[in-house]
Amino acid sequence: MRHPFRIALFAVAFAAAALGIARPAAAAQTAPEFDGIEAWQNSKPLTMKQLRGKVVLIDFWTYSCINCLRTLPHVTRWYDQYKDKGLVVIGVHSPEFPFEKQEANVREAIARYHITYPVAQDNDLATWDAWDNKYWPAEYLVDQRGNVVAHHYGEGNYAEMENAIRTLLGLPRLADGKAEMDKDAPDFAQLGSPEMYFGSDRSENNASPEGARTGTRDFTAPSRLDLNRFALVGRWEIGRENASLVGASGEIRLHFKAKKVHMVASANDPVTLEVLVDGKPQAPVTVQKSMLYTLFDGDGYKDHVLTIKVPKANFHAFTFTFG
Structure with a gap:
């Protein structure tokens, strides 16, 4: 059970997640390891050390979070498009509610949303804490040397993240007209109700x-x-x-x-x-x-x-x- 401070923090986090916050990492930071993972889906257990030499995108999500679900099609597309060019995507499933800890429920959600990349079940939020994460969804981009070079909180900014991935993979940036736009996101300026x-x-x-x-x-x-x-x-x-x-x-x-x-x-x-x-x-x-x-x-x-x-x-x- 989360203590009261964390509960209040997560409530604030959902509001921020709706708006989307993105920025490059202020300074090179070694990506933390996965910690306390209950189970791995679509993969044997992985470590960040094993993944050196790859470009790695870490996606913190949970399957009942609407902000996460609106982000998933973009993350799954990046994986499908760039996995053969050196991109590894790891979904860290950090639950909000007790039922999201059940392995059968997580496996069913993975199938429902057509996720084929590895998913780590972070049931006790140990990896969430190791990464000092505070939001659903959150993406962290890790370069071939194991450094976190960019992160993004919430929905949106998909073109920026995709171009950051392409840069690390040695691919040219997408022109503005060809970059993926966030067509399905709500208009948060008009949306008048909070969670x-x-x-x-x-x-x-x-x-x-x-x-x-x-x-x-x-x-x-x-x-x-x-x-x-x-x-x-x-x-x-x-x-x-x-x-x-x-x-x-x-x-x-x-x-x-x-x-x-x-x-x-x-x-x-x-x-x-x-x-x-x-x-x-x-x-x-x-x-x-x-x-x-x-x-x-x-x-x-x-x-x-x-x-x-x-x-x-x-x-x-x-x-x-x-x-």
Whole structure:
């Protein structure tokens, strides 16, 4: 379990990850070794010492993080395009939630997102700490001598990172018109909602008058739900990481400003959610596996009220994220 300082730091990190922060390393720094890796996927165990002579891209990610998932297509493309020219990509999977530590869940995510490069399961965040990392996603570029020469926090700046990779590989830089643009990223200037957590450890957006402290009780929604607030309706148990429906049925109501709404959720048995936006029915969403689900995909960054109707108990909500 992470101590309170780290929890607060990670909450700040998600905001920074959405914006994207990139810069070259201030001075040559020897890349730290992988530490405390629980398991390796797509590879036998590797060390940075073994990889001397290669250009190495380290990608810190976790499979329920929407910022990481929007970055993955770029990372996987770089691997496919440059692996035969001397690039090694290592995904360091550093979990946020306990279910992300389960090897079967990680293997399934690797298959779902077509990741073929090595992935190290950093379940206790030992490698995260060794690299003094603070964000999901984060990329670190290591040269053939084992020095960290550039790093990038968050989404975006894909052209800059690709050109840095090409330079180390002895390839010409891509012209501006040919460099990959970040076509799928949200417009963060218009996105009006932050990530929201259901668990008591990081709950800041729960508007139910019964409060966000741990425990089981009956919840109600206020008559008016302010922007960037959500409310539970029905009997729920609040844990440190999530909210679990214990009543026969329940609801979640959310006031947001975004183009897309995602939820990290799971259920003991498959449960089909009824989703309404401004009272209008949307496509139902069936939840069981512990992962990120898309609840709404709109046509602009607009102010909406979303209602989720949950028809049975043992549904677990972790976070809302937006795009």
